[in-house]
Amino acid sequence: MPSYTFDLNGKPVSVDAPADHPLLWTLRDQLGVTGPKMGCNLDVCKACTCLIDGEAYTTCVTRIADVAGREVTTIEGLADGDKLHPVQEAWLAHDVPQCGFCQPGQIMRTVALLKKTTNPTDAEIDEIENVCRCGTYFRIREAIKSAAEHMPST
Template sequence: MQTVKVNNQTHVVDVPGDMPLLWVLRDILKLTGTKFGCGIAQCGACTVHMDGQPIRSCVLPVGDVSGREITTIEAIGEQPLAQKVQRAWLDHEVAQCGYCQSGQIMSAVALLANNNRIDDHAIDQAMAGNICRCATYTRIRSAIQDVSESVGVWQP
């Protein structure tokens, strides 16, 4: 039995401790907004927040997350900053096929939440681990820049 706190709800799930968190999210808790991409922490599609930090849920054993706060794409919109990000994503029509986008948004929100100075280089560093098969990168950059400006942390 494993205890996980996801989106402010505590769940007790009957799975082995070495099961990746992503499997628990998608297959047990049916939170399918988080996607499976590569399974080896190289693509970023499975990004969720653990205590506010972006992590790759495909390589995190669920046994290691007890006592931590997990936030997924389903609940990130409850945070004011994330609402701004989602708004900017719509304004810029960032998504194309959309598969990588929940991971992109989770990384973008963490970047904005954890930095008080953002420039192109900071975007490169924070977003490089999230890859997009449709190459929506320029729109992702513009959307992040917009939010950075609106909250006053854009310092090119």
Template sequence: MPQYVLKVNGDEHVIDAPNDMPLLYVLRDRLGITGPKYGCGVGICGACTSHVGNSVARPCIVRIDSVGAQEVTTIEGLATGDVLHPVQQAWIDEDVAQCGFCQPGQIMTAVALLAQIANPTDADIDAAMSENVCRCGTYVRIRAAIKRAAAALQQA
């Protein structure tokens, strides 16, 4: 079985895994990183959304052999010690989560959006979040949280 060296949330891991193993299974089953959730398994729902390199990725459809030396960041890697990332804090402040299942993916998508667009419009937010399904329907609070986080990031 091939061996891979993965850098996940700042830590390096050596993983034995088949070439075609989805990164999501490596994260959850081999490394115990449970923030990215298994939702659809085909990259549509966004529950597993993480960052690979500087891009938003759906680990359920990213093969481990395609990651290479790119840093993988999951929701567990956003906070700095006990200080939450501004998007995580905004999620709490706006009381976004209900069941919470989709929230890690939503937050990771929002972090990537705010890295590209400092002050997103409603249309920007809706476009970015359109492929992250929230069965509880907290989209209005998600939008408010992203705007709150954008303001916090601009003040930092």
């Protein structure tokens, strides 16, 4: 079985897996990272969203072979020690989560969006397309706008 090495939340990891093995299952089953959730396993709900080299990817349809040598960031890798990422802070300030199942994917997709634009429009926010079963879309939108105001300038 082939071995794949990549950085996970800033630390190098190696896993043995078939090339077409979904990254989601590698993260959860082999590496014990439970932030990315399996919702649909079809690239629809986006609950499994993580960042790969800073871009949002749904890990249920991303092959482990495609992340070899790359940087994978999950929700567990956003905080800096005890200091939460500005998007995580905004989520708490706007009381976004209800059940919380979709929130890691929502947050990761928001982080990727805010890396591209410091002042996202409603249309850009709507392009996130993560499914929230509880329907907290208004609070999500407000949290994204608030987080945008508190993101460090790059």
